[in-house]
Amino acid sequence: MAKGDNPDISSQTLTPLESLDALELAMAATSIEQAWEEMQGRLAAAGFENCALAIARRSAEAPIGHPDTRFWGTFVSDRFLIEMAAKPEVQRLSPPLQMLRRSARPIALFGDEVRVPEKDDNARAYNSMMKAHGIVGRAIASFHAPSADCLMAVGWWDFDDAQRAQTHWEQAGGAFCLAATYFCQGILDAFNPLERPVEKLSVREKECLLWAALGRRTGEIADLLGLADTTVNEYLNRAMKKLGAKTRSEACTRAVICGILKP
Numbered sequence: 001m002a003k004g005d006n007p008d009i010s011s012q013t014l015t016p017l018e019s020l021d022a023l024e025l026a027m028a029a030t031s032i033e034q035a036w037e038e039m040q041g042r043l044a045a046a047g048f049e050n051c052a053l054a055i056a057r058r059s060a061e062a063p064i065g066h067p068d069t070r071f072w073g074t075f076v077s078d079r080f081l082i083e084m085a086a087k088p089e090v091q092r093l094s095p096p097l098q099m100l101r102r103s104a105r106p107i108a109l110f111g112d113e114v115r116v117p118e119k120d121d122n123a124r125a126y127n128s129m130m131k132a133h134g135i136v137g138r139a140i141a142s143f144h145a146p147s148a149d150c151l152m153a154v155g156w157w158d159f160d161d162a163q164r165a166q167t168h169w170e171q172a173g174g175a176f177c178l179a180a181t182y183f184c185q186g187i188l189d190a191f192n193p194l195e196r197p198v199e200k201l202s203v204r205e206k207e208c209l210l211w212a213a214l215g216r217r218t219g220e221i222a223d224l225l226g227l228a229d230t231t232v233n234e235y236l237n238r239a240m241k242k243l244g245a246k247t248r249s250e251a252c253t254r255a256v257i258c259g260i261l262k263p
Contacts, residue, residue: 015042033244043156048176054075071253082253107139110138154184199242
């Protein structure tokens, strides 16, 4: 998804979000992946483009990068996740994460930077990352499940117009949070959301994935490792399957988040 791709919601006919529909689709799906794919479509139809789902251990102070965190969709971008995974101290002290940890109330931030104490370098670093990635608005609906030791979050962000995003949130943010809550409850009831260990990658799979993460193409990786192009593609496809990723970029991101690759 690219910056500026958000459509003008004022010119669309939007579909209202129904919380019970979100619960039913989560319960009827055969996997979390399928449930999220349908939920993402519902959110987009309601004017909430650029959404993702994260499920983390409640005990993880810095969930992005923690091996017990799973993602459906990509929060902001692959590069954003990689940068966040490399800075756990920024995550721990970022205002949104602190707010998310303290309560299950939704978080919405638009336009101006988050006000932080002058001495809070990590919180300022978080603001700098938001600006660098062009994020003008973001909202998070969280769902705490103490009995399962997990925290779920459905996030939405905007790259285009903070005022437009804030207006839409004021009109439909309540429905977004309620649908997200019902969806997360359905996921919790239908699946064990954190029970899927990543299958171990072979040395060659890791090597190919590492070079792919550095932006090298198939032919370049083949030359570097002394392999045929088809062999490199096979290793990458195996790594994608083990990581549950649909693209090389997504596989690289998940490998960083799981600690398989170091950013």
